[in-house]
Amino acid sequence: MEPSASNPITREYLLNLFQENYKKLIAGDTPVLQARREMAIAAFKKLGFPDKKTEDWRSTDLSGSLGLDYHYPLGPSEEKDLQKVFRCDIPHLDTAVIGQLNGWYVSKDVPLIELGNGIIIGSLAEAIKKYPHLIEPHLGQYTNVESNAFAALNAAFTTDGTFIYIPDGVKSEKAVQLVNVIQHRENIFIQSRNLVVLGKGAKLTVVHCDDSYDYQPSFSNIVTEIVLGEGAFLDHYKLQNLNNTSTLVSSNWFHLEKEAQLKSHYISLNGALLRNNTYVRFDGPFGDATIYGLYLMDRKQHIDNYVAVDHASPDCESKELFKGILDEHATGVFNGHILVERDAQRTNAYQNNRNLLLTDTAKINSKPFLEIYNDDVKCSHGSTTGQLDENAMFYLRQRGIGEDNARMLLMFAFADEVVSRIAIEPLRFRIEDMVKKRLQGELQICEQCVLHCSTPEHPVEFRIDLSKI
C-alpha cells in the first residue's frame, strides 16, 4: 500500500502518517518492540530533522534533499523485473545474495533462509514472528534514538528489513551480499532496518550495496545494527553508487563484545548527498576495529563521513583511514569522534583522513575530535588536504606517460591505499575496476551498473594496465 500523493517529508507529515497508520505499524510487534517504537516516535517528535544548527550536521545541509516531495511507501513495492535487478553477484565470490527493493525485503516466497548450521538469513518481520527471542535483545538496543533523529524516525516506521544470524562458533564460508535497490517512477522516501547478529566466535563477511536503478530522486534512511559476540569476526563492506539526485543517510551501529574483531570498508562512488554514520562501541576488552573509507565525488555531490568510536572498555584498538578525491564542485566532511572512557586503559586509537582536491571549488571539512578521560592511551589523528603532486605529474609525463594517464595513476595510487585492504580478492578486483571507471568518469549507475547487474561479466579494458605481472 502506498499513499498516492507525493508530500514534503516534514516532522508534522510524518507524525500524522504515524498516527494514521499506527495499527498497521505495530501489527508485527511484540509488546517489547511496540514499546520501543512508541519511544522512538516520541523522540522523533522532540528532535525533528537536524538542520545546520545541529552540532553533527553543521557542514551538511539537508534542506535541499528534504525540500522535495516524496512518496513514502508503507509496504513493499510491486516486484517486477527482479531477476534483472538482483543479478548483482560478484563473479568468483561465493555469496548468498539477498535483496531489498525500496527498503523492503524481497522474499521470493522464501522469507527466511535457514541453514543446517543454524544460520538464519531473511526478512526481519518474519524473524520477529518466528524468533522473537533472537531479535528482542538486540533490535533498537544499540542505536541512540534520544539524540539521533534518523535512528528515531527509522525505529518508529520500519516493519521490515534484513536479519542475519550466525550462531555461536559458526564460521560462514559464504559471504552475504545485501543489495538495496531503489526503483520507482516518482520521488521516493525509503527507510529500511537491518539486524546482523554474530554469536561467540562466529565469522562472517557482509557486502552491503546501495544502488539506485533509475534516475528519480530518492531519500534513504537506512539503519543497521550489528552485534559482534565475544571473539566474533566481521568483514564488512558498504558500497554506494546512487544516482545524482539521491540522498542517503546510512547508519551502522557496531557493538563489539570482548575480543571481537571488525573490519569495515566504506566505498562511496556516487550520489547527490551521502552521509555515513558509523558508530563503534567496545563493550568488552581486547576488541579491535578497523574502519576504512574511500570516497570519490564530483559535480555538486556531497559526502559526509561521521565516525564515532566509543572506547568503553580497556585494551581495545581502533584504526580509521578515510581517503577522498573531490573534483569540480564536490564537497566533503569527515567528522571523527574518538571517545576514550575513564576505565578504558591501554587504549590505542588512530585516525587519519586524507583528501585530494582536484579543483579550487572542491572543498573538504575535516574535523577530528578526541575526547580522552584517562592517561594510559595511545591516540593519534592526522588530516591532510592537497592537490595532485605537480612534481610527480611532471616526472610521469617526462617518461612519456600522457597527462590523463599520469593523473589516473596518481589518483588510483591514492585510492589504492584503501582498496588494497579489501581482503576478498574477487571483490577487490571488482572494486579496483569500479574505482578506475569512476576516476575515468565512466562509471554509470545500475543500468550499466555498479555490479554489472544485467550484463554478463566482461573484463574491463583500461588504458592503464595495472595488472600484477
Add this chain to the structure above:
Amino acid sequence: MLLKITNLHASIKGKEILKGIDLEVNKGEIHAIMGPNGTGKSTLASVIAGKDEFEVTEGEILYNAKNLMTLSVEERAREGIFLGFQYPVEIPGVSMTNFMRTAVNEIRKYRGLDPLSAGEFLKMMEEKKKLVEITSNLTNRSVNEGFSGGEKKRNEIFQMAMLEPTLAILDETDSGLDIDALRVVANGVNKLRTPENAFVVITHYQRLLEYIIPDFVHVLFEGRIVKSGGKELALELEEKGYDWIKQQH
C-alpha cells in the same frame, strides 16, 4: 643535428634565468655542462624537457629539426628526450613495474608499435636491471619511495635504459653519490652510448667526468654559456675553480 638551441631566454615568475643560450649537440656526442650553483644548469634541463613553470621568452630549441616549444612534456619524452632528475620524485602507490610498463607502452604506441606483452616486458626489465647492475628487487616497490639517495639515482639510469632515449640529459646525477654508485651510473651511460644517441651531462664537479669522457665541455655562468672546449676544460676548471670564470665576466 640532434639538438640546436639558439639564443634561448627563459624566466621563472618574471625572473630571467637563461639569458641567451646557444648549444648544438650531434648524435654520438657527450656534452658536459658545468658551472657554479644557481647559474641556470637545471633550468636549461627543465626547459628542454618542457616543465611549464618556466617561460621561454626568446630563442628556439630544435630537436631533430622539430620545434620543441610546440610539443608537450610527454610528446618530447616520446620523441626520445629523457631527463635524469637531480631529485627523483617519490610516488607512493605506483609500482615501478606499472610505471615503466605504462611508459614503455605509451612510447611504443606513439611510435606505432604494439604494446609489449607481460612476458616480453618482464624479460626487458631483467635485462636492463643487469645492465645497470641493479640486484635488489626495486621493481615491485613504489616509484622511489623509501629509496636511498644512491638507489634513486641508479633508478634514473635504469629508467633511461628501459626507455632508450635519443637525447638523455642527466641533471647532476652524480650529486650525493659515493664512488661506487658514481661508477655504476657512469657505467650505465657508457654501456648505453651508441652512435645514434647523445648525452648532456650536467655536473658541478669534474669527478663524474673521470668516468664519463665528454666530447665537449661547456661552462654555464649567469644564464649564458661563457666557455666551451674539449674534455681538458673540465680539468682546467677543477684546477682553477669557478672564480676564474667569474673574474672573466
